[in-house]
Amino acid sequence: xxxxxxxxxxxxxxxxxxxxxxxxxxxxxxxxxxxxxxxxxxxxxxxxxxxxxxxxxxxxxxxxxxxxxxxxxxxxxxxxxxxxxxxxxxxxxxxxxxxxxxxxxxxxxxxxxxxxxxxxxxxxxxxxxxxxxxxxxxxxxxxxxxxxxxxxxxxxxxxxxxxxxxxxxxxxxxxxxxxxxxxxxxxxxxxxxxxxxxxxxxxxxxxxxxxxxxxxxxxxxxxxxxxxxxxxxxxxxxxxxxxxxxxxxxxxxxxxxxxxxxxx
Amino acid sequence: xxxxxxxxxxxxxxxxxxxxxxxxxxxxxxxxxxxxxxxxxxxxxxxxxxxxxxxxxxxxxxxxxxxxxxxxxxxxxxxxxxxxxxxxxxxxxxxxxxxxxxxxxxxxxxxxxxxxxxxxxxxxxxxxxxxxxxxxxxxxxxxxxxxxxxxxxxxxxxxxxxxxxxxxxxxxxxxxxxxxxxxxxxxxxxxxxxxxxxxxxxxxxxxxxxxxxxxxxxxxxxxxxxxxxxxxxxxxxxxxxxxxxxxxxxxxxxxxxxxxxxxxxxxxxxxxxxxxxxxxx
Numbered sequence: 001x002x003x004x005x006x007x008x009x010x011x012x013x014x015x016x017x018x019x020x021x022x023x024x025x026x027x028x029x030x031x032x033x034x035x036x037x038x039x040x041x042x043x044x045x046x047x048x049x050x051x052x053x054x055x056x057x058x059x060x061x062x063x064x065x066x067x068x069x070x071x072x073x074x075x076x077x078x079x080x081x082x083x084x085x086x087x088x089x090x091x092x093x094x095x096x097x098x099x100x101x102x103x104x105x106x107x108x109x110x111x112x113x114x115x116x117x118x119x120x121x122x123x124x125x126x127x128x129x130x131x132x133x134x135x136x137x138x139x140x141x142x143x144x145x146x147x148x149x150x151x152x153x154x155x156x157x158x159x160x161x162x163x164x165x166x167x168x169x170x171x172x173x174x175x176x177x178x179x180x181x182x183x184x185x186x187x188x189x190x191x192x193x194x195x196x197x198x199x200x201x202x203x204x205x206x207x208x209x210x211x212x213x214x215x216x217x218x219x220x221x222x223x224x225x226x227x228x229x230x231x232x233x234x235x236x237x238x239x240x241x242x243x244x245x246x247x248x249x250x251x252x253x254x255x256x257x258x259x260x261x262x263x264x
Numbered sequence: 265x266x267x268x269x270x271x272x273x274x275x276x277x278x279x280x281x282x283x284x285x286x287x288x289x290x291x292x293x294x295x296x297x298x299x300x301x302x303x304x305x306x307x308x309x310x311x312x313x314x315x316x317x318x319x320x321x322x323x324x325x326x327x328x329x330x331x332x333x334x335x336x337x338x339x340x341x342x343x344x345x346x347x348x349x350x351x352x353x354x355x356x357x358x359x360x361x362x363x364x365x366x367x368x369x370x371x372x373x374x375x376x377x378x379x380x381x382x383x384x385x386x387x388x389x390x391x392x393x394x395x396x397x398x399x400x401x402x403x404x405x406x407x408x409x410x411x412x413x414x415x416x417x418x419x420x421x422x423x424x425x426x427x428x429x430x431x432x433x434x435x436x437x438x439x440x441x442x443x444x445x446x447x448x449x450x451x452x453x454x455x456x457x458x459x460x461x462x463x464x465x466x467x468x469x470x471x472x473x474x475x476x477x478x479x480x481x482x483x484x485x486x487x488x489x490x491x492x493x494x495x496x497x498x499x500x501x502x503x504x505x506x507x508x509x510x511x512x513x514x515x516x517x518x519x520x521x522x523x524x525x526x527x528x529x530x531x532x533x534x535x536x537x538x539x540x541x542x543x544x545x
Contacts, residue, residue, distance in 0.1 A: 058440040078440035088297060089433050092488045099430040103442035113427040113443070137488060150437075157441065 010035050011074055011161045011193045012057060017066035019049060019056045025064055026052055027219050032212065036160060036191040039183065040223075041204035043197075044214035045239055050197050053214065054165060057195065077159030079150050081166050087139040093149050094134035097121035100153035116156040124152040128182070144175040151179070155186075162186060164196040168203060180207045205230050205245075205252035213238060230254060267513050277402040277466070278509050280410035282502040284463035285523070287414040288472055289479035289501025290421040290494045291456040296480040298432055302366045303351060304460050304476035307344050308469040309373035311461040314343025315391050316380040323384045336391075337406060341413065341461040347373075348457030352449060402466065413462045417455045421494050428452050429490035467520055471508065474524035475501045482534035500530050 010033035017030040026049040034040055042050050055061035056068065058078060077100070101116025118134075125134050128148040133141060138149060147167065154162055162183070168176040184207065186192040198204050204211055205226050212223045215238045222229060230252055235243035242257035288304070295301050318336040321328040334342070351369055356362050381391050402410075421428075431438040431445045438445050463472040479500035483493045508523030515522075 059442075060436070060439050076440060076442075078437050080434065080436050084436070085434060086297075086299075088299070088484070089429070090484055090488045090493075091429065091433060091490070095426075095489060096433070099426070099433070099438075100441065102427060102430055103438065113424065115426055115430075153437070163440070 008035050008037075009071060010069075011071050013069045014057075014063070015067050015069070017056065017068060018064040019052045019061075020064050021052070026216065027214070027221055028065065030066070030221055032223055034161065034193050034195060036193045037187050038209045039187050039194040039196070039207060040210050040212060041196055041198055041208035042212045042214065043199070043201060043204050045216070046199075048214040048216045050214055051165070054163065054195075054197060058163060071160070074161060075157055075159045077154030077157050077162045079147075079154050079162070079164040079167060082143055082147055082150075082170060085138070085146070089139065091138050092134065093130065093136055093138045093141060094118055094121050094125065096138045097125060097134075097149055097152045097156055100156040103157075120156050121152065124155050125149065128152050129178070143170050144172070147171065147175075147179070151182070159192060161193040161195070164194070166198060167196050168198065168200065176203070183207065201230065201235070201254035202252060205254065226252065232257070267510055270513075274509065274513070276404065276407040278506060280402055280407045280414075280466045281463075281505040281509060281523070283414035283418075284410045284459065284466050285471070285475045285501040285505035286498035287417040287421070287455075287459040287501075288463045288475040289497040289504075290418055291452070291459050292476035292478075292480035292501075293483060293493050293497045294428055294432065294452055294480075295456065295476055296484060297429065300352075300362060300366065301477055302363065302370070303348070303456065305469075305473050306351065306366045306369040306373070307347055307457055307460040308464045308472055309370050309377065310347035310457075311340040311344045311464050312377040312391070313347075313373045313380075314340040314461070316377050316384070317343065319384045319386050319391060320380050337409065337461075337465050340465060341458050344461035345454045345457035348453040348460075349450060352453035352456070353446075406465065410462050410466050413458050417459045418498060420451060420455055421498070422491060424448065424451065425491040425494040429493070467505065467523060471505070471520045471523035471527070474527040475504065478527040478531040479504065482531040485534050485538040500534075501527070504530055 012034050014030050014032040018025050018028040019030065020026040030053070042053065044050055052061065056063050058076060059068070059070070095115075098115040098118060098121045101120075102113055122134055125131060128151060130145060130148055130152070133145060133149070138146065141149060151164075151167075164183070167183070168179060171179065180203070183194055183196070187194050196208075208226060210223060211226055211229045212221065213229055213234070214221050220238070230245050232243050232245050235245065235254065239256075244255050244257040246253045246255075292301075292304065295303050315336045318331065318339040322331055330339075347369065351365060354362070354365055377391070384391075427443065427448055431443055431448050435445050460472055460476070463475060479497040480493070482500055483496040487493055487496055504527035505523055508526040509519060511517065511526065512519040512522040
């Protein structure tokens, strides 16, 4: 089992979990614990089962076997992939952020339908550099602004665990840097546990305290520190291509190796 | 006799038309946002299936449970609500789109209405009277049924406007955050079925479809808040029903067509207003 450092009870834990769809199992025997204050990157090739694992962690999809344990009263904040929102919706950005209050930790199912206050939503928009964007329709924001507004929506719930699905996809470098700095601040200063899915191994190496590597063929799941998992040999097996992991001023840079077995 | 002097003739039907038109317009906001505007059209045919099924059972199996408990109109509401749930929850596959399913429901129900209608003594015309009313006179019991169902639908639509919109805007996140998305959808589709069946019985299929299509789309052009969308659409639906009835009286034109025309004209005016005011964003 891979455990995060620290003695605090895990926010969420998988024990002997099988994930998949219907009778089709993608992975079996998964062991994972995520604690407050740590940042876990979930990486692997397309089709490895990252989204299925994410949905199982979020409770949107049942585990096919094993147990998923969430800390009592755990509040999750979720940030989906970009580009999934139909522009026919005319909602103002501040209203989109406020909807994050729905499904809060108290109350029965029918009672969890109250949005957060505009005051709280405005404060988060300001913190994320969107001070004047609240009244604008969400659909009119740029991709990066939409991403930050969706993070504000997840944060307005004051989550214990923040889950981000490809948070920096399509972002320019400064926006990516600012976003990951915010995520790091949430984890270190506020003790929020963070899980983010990414295809960018260098990003994972720079920003995660641990990494979960997944592959489908053959089915494999490993959780460990960046240094232990991000090696050329291991990544080469995972992606079926020769991979280079280089140290660039203390930060790992991962790329497909040139030459035989690597980049064409 | 002027229109208002003859109010004793039309008051019941106009009240029922306006309230049920408002209810359909309110649910029409969500049909537009979810891109299922043909759902109301399919549901109006499913309502007919409920009516002919009642007549068929009364003719062939007079002791069938439920026939005496509820009239054909109530069966129409029941069938439509169940149809709305089925059509609302069905998932698209690789070979079947939601549009195809709506088309199949429309054709299947319309065909069944004609075939069953031809085999019961009352015939299709009598069934049409029960299903569509005549927008001129309305039984008092039908009027009260329409008022009750419409007010209930409107209350739910106003109270849950924001959760309905939020769960449709981003269902994945809503589910991850613990919002009861499927239960909300069930309530919305039940409301849709009840509103469509009721309005269809009072004013007919054409204006019911018009109320589902135009007021919601018009509101989307002018307001940004979920509850304001529902309220503006409902007001527009009620206004279109009333003005349509008045036009029909003054010009001696078909009532349903007048209501649909007014709903379309208001939508055109709202589109023009949006263009004139410019984007306020």
